[in-house]
Amino acid sequence: MRPTCLLYAKPSEWGAVVVRALASWWYMLHLGAVALVMAFSPSTYNRANRVAASRHIYTSTWRVLPWFTLLSALVSQVLIRIVVVTSLSYGLSNYALEMVVRVLVLELIPLSAALFVALRAGLAFNAGDALALAGATADSPALSMQAQNRLRAELVPEVIANAFAVLSLAMVNSVIVLVFAYLNVYGVSPWGVYDYTRTVGRVFEPVVTMGFALKTMLFGLAVAVIPTAAILEMQRLGRRPLSTMQPGAVRLLFVLLLIEAASLAMKYI
Amino acid sequence: MQEPKAELPAEPVAHVEAKAVVLLVLIGALICAFLLYVMYARGVFEKTQRLVLISDDSEGVIPGMDMTFSGFPIGRVQRVELASDGKARILIDVPRKDAAWLRTSSVFTMERSMVGETRIRAFSGILTDPLLPDGSTRTVLRGDTTAEIPRLVASARALLENLDTMTRTDSTINATLTNLQSATGRLSGRYGLLGGALGSDEEARKLLVTLERIDRLLLKTDQRVFGKHGVMDDTQAAVLQLNVVLKDASASLKKVDAVLAEAQAIGANARVATEDLGALRAEVDASLRKVTRLVDEINRKWPFARDTELKLP
Numbered sequence: 001m002r003p004t005c006l007l008y009a010k011p012s013e014w015g016a017v018v019v020r021a022l023a024s025w026w027y028m029l030h031l032g033a034v035a036l037v038m039a040f041s042p043s044t045y046n047r048a049n050r051v052a053a054s055r056h057i058y059t060s061t062w063r064v065l066p067w068f069t070l071l072s073a074l075v076s077q078v079l080i081r082i083v084v085v086t087s088l089s090y091g092l093s094n095y096a097l098e099m100v101v102r103v104l105v106l107e108l109i110p111l112s113a114a115l116f117v118a119l120r121a122g123l124a125f126n127a128g129d130a131l132a133l134a135g136a137t138a139d140s141p142a143l144s145m146q147a148q149n150r151l152r153a154e155l156v157p158e159v160i161a162n163a164f165a166v167l168s169l170a171m172v173n174s175v176i177v178l179v180f181a182y183l184n185v186y187g188v189s190p191w192g193v194y195d196y197t198r199t200v201g202r203v204f205e206p207v208v209t210m211g212f213a214l215k216t217m218l219f220g221l222a223v224a225v226i227p228t229a230a231i232l233e234m235q236r237l238g239r240r241p242l243s244t245m246q247p248g249a250v251r252l253l254f255v256l257l258l259i260e261a262a263s264l265a266m267k268y269i
Numbered sequence: 270m271q272e273p274k275a276e277l278p279a280e281p282v283a284h285v286e287a288k289a290v291v292l293l294v295l296i297g298a299l300i301c302a303f304l305l306y307v308m309y310a311r312g313v314f315e316k317t318q319r320l321v322l323i324s325d326d327s328e329g330v331i332p333g334m335d336m337t338f339s340g341f342p343i344g345r346v347q348r349v350e351l352a353s354d355g356k357a358r359i360l361i362d363v364p365r366k367d368a369a370w371l372r373t374s375s376v377f378t379m380e381r382s383m384v385g386e387t388r389i390r391a392f393s394g395i396l397t398d399p400l401l402p403d404g405s406t407r408t409v410l411r412g413d414t415t416a417e418i419p420r421l422v423a424s425a426r427a428l429l430e431n432l433d434t435m436t437r438t439d440s441t442i443n444a445t446l447t448n449l450q451s452a453t454g455r456l457s458g459r460y461g462l463l464g465g466a467l468g469s470d471e472e473a474r475k476l477l478v479t480l481e482r483i484d485r486l487l488l489k490t491d492q493r494v495f496g497k498h499g500v501m502d503d504t505q506a507a508v509l510q511l512n513v514v515l516k517d518a519s520a521s522l523k524k525v526d527a528v529l530a531e532a533q534a535i536g537a538n539a540r541v542a543t544e545d546l547g548a549l550r551a552e553v554d555a556s557l558r559k560v561t562r563l564v565d566e567i568n569r570k571w572p573f574a575r576d577t578e579l580k581l582p
Contacts, residue, residue, distance in 0.1 A: 054289035055282070062288055094385075168296045175299060198342055201310030202333045209307055 027233050028251075032225035035159045044156055052154075056161030060117060061168050068116055072173045073180065076104055080177070080184045093185075097196065100181045101203045105174045106212055106267075107260070113169035114219035114256055117162055118227070155228060163220030170216045208267055215263045219256060226252040312345055317362040318403040320344065322377055322389070324411060327357030329387030330379070336361050336389040343367035343391065359389070359409070372398035380412045 038044050045053075080100050087096035178200070186192030204212075230248025282288070308314065311333075324330075327349050335342035344363040352358045363371065375393040382388075389409070435442045456465040460473035467473050494500045 051286060054286040057289040057292060058282055058285050062292055092384075164293070164296070167300075168292065171296060171299050171303065175303065195342075197306075197310045198335065201307065201312065201345075202335070204307045204310065205333055206311075209304075 024233060028226060028229040031155075031229045031232065032159075032221060035156050035225060036221070038156045039160050049157055053157035053160055056157045057164055060120065060161045060165040064116070064120055064165065065168065065172065068113070068169050069172055069176060072109065072112065072169075073176050076109075076173070076177045077180055077184075079104060079108075080181055084184050097181055097185050097199050098203055100184075101178065101200060104177045104181075106203075106208065107264070109173045109177060110166075110170040110212070110216045110219055111256065111260055113173065113216075114166050114223050117165045117169065117220075118223045118252055118256075158228065159221075159224035162224035163217070166220035166223055167216055170219075211263055211266055215259060218259050222252060222255045222259065226255060312362065312364065315362075315364045317364050318368050319347075320361045320363055320371070320401065321404070321406040322359040322361060322379075322409040323352070323406060324357045324359060324379060324409045326411065327359060329381050330357070330359055330389070331386075334386065334389070336363070336377075336391060338367075338370045338391045338393070343370055344389075346389070361389070369400065370396075371401040372396060373401055374398045375401060375407075377407050377409045378412060379409045383418075 083100050083103075084093070084096045087093050087099070182192065182196050186196065227248040230251060320336075330346060330349050332346050332348055334346045336344035336346070344361045344367065346359055347362045348360040350358045350360070370393055371391060372393045372395060374395050375391055378390050378392070380388045380390065434440060437443065452465050455469070456462060458464045458470055460467075460470050460477075463473040463476065464470045467476060492499070
């Protein structure tokens with residue numbers, strides 16, 4: 001078995017390991033780019049693909065949304081309460097709302113939505129199904145028409161559905177958290193709307209809003225593409241999984257953390 | 270060739286496409302509504318007017334922060350830029366409906382507290398003044414708590430050092446307090462204030478003895494001076510006698526005055542006589558000079574005239 005990590009490789013094999021890792025990352029990026037281009041090309045959306053995309057959306061979003069929303073609302077309510085009560089005890093209640101919006105809406109909700117979708121849909125990629133797709137990408141980069149059709153039929157609807165699932169969960173729960181935050185700080189009263197709106201406006205600066213949207217979309221893409229790419233690559237190279245762990249899981253977590261860290265760095269550094 | 274996917278429902282779902290479309294539309298609407306709300310919250314749809322505040326330090330001022338009037342946010346910092354003269358220009362957008370609170374006489378302050386963000390506040394004392402025109406430039410007054418801290422600490426340190434000096438065992442105040450304590454101790458002694466003022470009860474006792482002696486002395490003096498056959502009676506008799514003597518002296522002086530008048534008349538007569546003597550003397554002098562000339566003439570003409578010439582050897 002070929003070593004896949006520098007720690008377990010002999011120094012003479014380090015070059016090969018690095019090249020293999022780079023090729024793997026390139027394959028993932030290439031597959032993601034191809035899926036993205038196909039998602040934006042109108043010819044993808046024929047009748048069969050629309051049905052497939054609808055089924056994927058139904059599975060990854062419609063069935064997940066209520067439970068995730070319920071759980072997320074519960075956890076958010078607890079966190080909001082903690083923040084509001086703590087800030088009140090320190091006499092810093094003016095900053096509680098801003099902190100809740102910044103921490104929950106901008107950071108925690110998108111990340112938890114991405115992780116949830118990754119566990120529920122992205123990492124539940126069927127290896128048997130992947131076998132059929134592995135041949136389609138074998139002659140990459142010059143994809144044949146047949147391979148493209150297979151990608152269109154199988155991969156693209158799933159990528160779209162997963163990305164949409166992350167976006168939906170993040171947006172719905174962000175709105176719910178905003179409502180909960182208002183109710184916790186001002187109670188059931190309409191007189192705090194003006195102040196609340198100004199606070200939200202202060203938090204959502206143009207750069208922050210664009211970063212929030214970009215981050216959510218990148219989360220969606222990562223969740224959709226990375227596990228699929230990992231399995232396809234494994235099948236294409238005829239490897240067996242090294243462990244019972246889902247292929248691409250570590251890379252997915254790494255990429256999610258990377259995106260989150262980059263987002264934080266862009267906003268606060 | 271393709272197996273059914275594990276995560277997809279095994280049996281076909283009713284109206285799956287319609288449900289997907291509904292979901293897409295709802296999420297799309299939610300995103301649009303959220304974006305519109307954020308834009309509204311950022312004041313994109315409000316008509317605003319520009320206010321420029323000039324400050325020598327813009328630390329803590331960030332775009333998006335509020336300017337308040339009576340605690341209500343009425344403006345939002347749009348941009349902070351550095352002017353050509355090195356001062357900070359804070360560009361604030363004030364909504365038209367809130368601009369009524371800003372007058373030409375309004376004052377703007379920027380406060381930095383130790384905890385929390387910088388605050389920009391507007392104060393309008395005279396609300397009947399004209400409205401602040403669009404694009405006005407005003408200087409902002411700064412109140413910096415943190416800048417005051419070093420000065421405050423320096424003052425507090427000096428104060429504490431002084432306090433330390435004052436409260437040391439060998440300090441002046443301590444010595445004063447000790448003295449005060451001993452003084453109050455004496456005040457509460459047998460002789461009270463007198464003992465406190467004189468230093469000890471012994472001194473106070475001596476003073477009291479002295480006072481008693483003086484009192485006795487005064488009593489005796491009173492008897493000797495104002496009593497029967499005292500000094501005052503003798504003095505009165507002496508004064509009466511002195512009055513008589515003075516009357517006699519006055520009469521004598523009158524007599525002396527008459528004598529002096531007589532003497533004055535005599536003096537006047539003597540002065541006239543003296544003047545006559547002067548004329549007489551002048552005549553005698555003239556006669557003598559004539560006799561002298563006559564003698565000299567006779568001597569020259571006389572045969573026994575002497576040779577008056579001097580011959581040098």
